[in-house]
Amino acid sequence: MVTIDLPTLAFEVYECDSPSLAVTISKQELLDMYREMVVIRRMEMAADGLYKAKMIRGFCHLCTGQEAVPVGMERGITKDDVIITAYRCHGYTYVRGASVTSIIAELLGNELGVSKGKGGSMHMFAKNFYGGNGIVGAQVPVGAGHAFTQKYLNQQACTFALYGDGAANQGQVFEAYNMAKLWDLPAVFVCENNMYGMGTSSKRSSASTEYYTRAGYIPGIKVNGMDVLAVRQVCAYARELAITGHGPMLLEMVTYRYGGHSMSDPGTTYRTREEVQHMRSANDPSTGLKQRILDNSVADETTLKQMEREIRAEVDAAVAQAKAGKEPAESELFTEIYLKGSEPAELRGRDIEETHYYK
DSSP states (O other), X not given: OEEEEOOTTSEEEESSOOOOSEEEEOHHHHHHHHHHHHHHHHHHHHHHHHHHTTSXXXXXXXXXXXXXXXXXXXXHSOTTSEEEOOSOOHHHHHHTTOOHHHHHHXXXXXXTSTTTTSSOTTOOOBTTBOOOOOSTTTHHHHHHHHHHHHHHTTOSOOEEEEEETTTTXXXXXXXXXXXXXXXXXXXXXXXXXXXXXXXXXXXXXXXXXXXXXXXXXXXXXXXXXXXXXXXXXXXXXXXXXXXXXXXXXXXXXXXXXSSOSSTTOOSOSSSOHHHHHHXXXXXXXXXXXXXXXXXXXXXXXHHHHHHHHHHHHXXXXXXXXXXXXXXXXXGGTXXXXXXXXXXXXXXXXXXXXXXXXXX
């Protein structure tokens, strides 16, 4: 085990105590977290290439630069806890247990995908991971509903409901805050503040950019979301409070996406290339953890380079396997829409016997 001290500015608190700045962690977990962040980065780079080759169609939102949030969160909670997020979800899908092959295959729209190729980038699921939601902010009240279930069933678990700074002004987010506080639900609301919505700086869209204070009646913590250890520490702290009856908490993960909002957005019309390059060179989450691993003699440079080579080969093999998948069969077209046994005998507005609809 090693103990690593976080910077004094790792957390800013509102109406609550601060998590400890001293992180005690095993050497193996440090290496595992580094591996996971490198895998996610490599996977997203592969998705970028496949999209540009026109093999991935439709919407595609990459989390390149934000890897510390899903990796740190998963390490601070348990598999019994629930995560629900928006469409920038590939990293969460991976840390929740889906394979690289199944994620890439879903992006490609084939049967090997985590949703059998029927969901795409916005609709990915894993055990206790509920997407991947395309409607801005709509996952937040659903997350509050999960937390209500956990409390109703007396489960020792909580729900992390994530949304971006662009969704932070949605009314349903505040409605979810209200219900969660009224009933002291084990809900942790997490704003992934990557500074920009769909082409708009948070400073131009929000009267208050102190997102961790915006519920007012819910305690909050601002976190350096580029520091995987800070994310791990604060998520474990918030989880402990939630499952012991202290009610909801609001976390603001200050992070940064290196690419555009989606693949159709170059990400350079509303910010400078110099800004992006500065974040890459000064605040990259993988580079920061790598330096801590070296500083604490957990592994040497040669070992980490070998790990990186192995990850490149593993992800490349997974991508090749995903590309070999076939399109979903026509028989899958209407499956997993209705609960088994409750499928309608006919669909309104559709004449199955005819070759045209809506006559």
